Amino acid sequence: MLQSNVQSRQELVSLAAAGVRRKGRWLVRGVDLSIARGEIVTLIGPNGSGKSTTAKMAIGVTRPDEGGVTRIPGLRVGYVPQKLAIDWTMPLTVERLMTLTTSLREREIEAALEATGIRHLARAEVQHLSGGEFQRALMARAIARKPDLLVLDEPVQGVDFSGEIALYELIKTIRNTTGCGILLISHDLHVVMAETDTVVCLNGHVCCRGTPEAVSRSPEYLRLFGTRASQTLAVYSHHHDHTHLPDGRVLHADGSVTDHCHPADGHHHGDAHHGDAGSRPGPMRIPHAHGPDCGCEPPATAGTSGDETQERRDA
Numbered sequence: 001m002l003q004s005n006v007q008s009r010q011e012l013v014s015l016a017a018a019g020v021r022r023k024g025r026w027l028v029r030g031v032d033l034s035i036a037r038g039e040i041v042t043l044i045g046p047n048g049s050g051k052s053t054t055a056k057m058a059i060g061v062t063r064p065d066e067g068g069v070t071r072i073p074g075l076r077v078g079y080v081p082q083k084l085a086i087d088w089t090m091p092l093t094v095e096r097l098m099t100l101t102t103s104l105r106e107r108e109i110e111a112a113l114e115a116t117g118i119r120h121l122a123r124a125e126v127q128h129l130s131g132g133e134f135q136r137a138l139m140a141r142a143i144a145r146k147p148d149l150l151v152l153d154e155p156v157q158g159v160d161f162s163g164e165i166a167l168y169e170l171i172k173t174i175r176n177t178t179g180c181g182i183l184l185i186s187h188d189l190h191v192v193m194a195e196t197d198t199v200v201c202l203n204g205h206v207c208c209r210g211t212p213e214a215v216s217r218s219p220e221y222l223r224l225f226g227t228r229a230s231q232t233l234a235v236y237s238h239h240h241d242h243t244h245l246p247d248g249r250v251l252h253a254d255g256s257v258t259d260h261c262h263p264a265d266g267h268h269h270g271d272a273h274h275g276d277a278g279s280r281p282g283p284m285r286i287p288h289a290h291g292p293d294c295g296c297e298p299p300a301t302a303g304t305s306g307d308e309t310q311e312r313r314d315a
């Protein structure tokens, strides 16, 4: 089984202090993250926190306005978007969906449908698929291109709890059998795959990051979802105590406004963020130490789109 390994970690893409600005507002800023082969990185955060924007920077659809993005040359990306522009009034089979924008050989289509467990639905109309089946069809379409990096934007949307577990199992299997890196986006702050190597929590910037193991062992989570689910899913709860105003200043929970969020200013994450997530009653936190990796400090204002050449080549 392929597992991420620090020694042989082969980075596919990395973002360094990357940010996107539109109409005078930073959509997301100061993002540092990387995804290596065989690794699963999950972006979580509330609606509008910049998850899709960050993913689009990673794959080269959106260019950073500051900071840089580096990708291995010739990176093959499989992208499952949150929304798909499909004319639902036109009949469309799963087979046809697979080849809408790329030509694939019949055996490539069959292999992808087999891998995602929906070979029997090849001639089914997409309009009639359940939420879970539709997600599988989109994943089949993405993996048929044999990507190095698979980006899944909200892959469990519209899927019930048991369907979620099955989809996460599938994602794990895809990672294990193909060795691709996976960037997963979830707006659900509470549930992430246990196999996630790194959870990155965004709220216009990187609020915190960590592994989900600590929370998956917590009694509260086991009580909620049971031991079986703990092998597949983990609870990741994160409390945002501040929001970022359009001009870049920070509005804190106590109503005060400051130029920056800073661990020492008394407004930011409390001590409850630090320590063992499983041993504390109440909301569970991923432990993290504030520092350069934390993202709580705003990034340097001056930055360059350091890897534009690379980006144009890869995009």
Ligand SMILES: Nc1ncnc2c1ncn2[C@@H]1O[C@H](COP(=O)(O)OP(=O)(O)OP(=O)(O)O)[C@@H](O)[C@H]1O
Binding pocket: 022, 023, 027, 045, 046, 047, 048, 049, 050, 051, 052, 053, 054, 082, 187
């Ligand atoms: N091209 C754009 N121009 C202006 N604003 C944009 C643009 N694209 C995204 N935004 C805004 O940027 C913010 C971040 O959007 P993004 O889609 O990255 O968030 P998200 O975390 O993926 O949200 P969700 O969970 O709702 O999908 C939102 O407020 C969105 O309205």
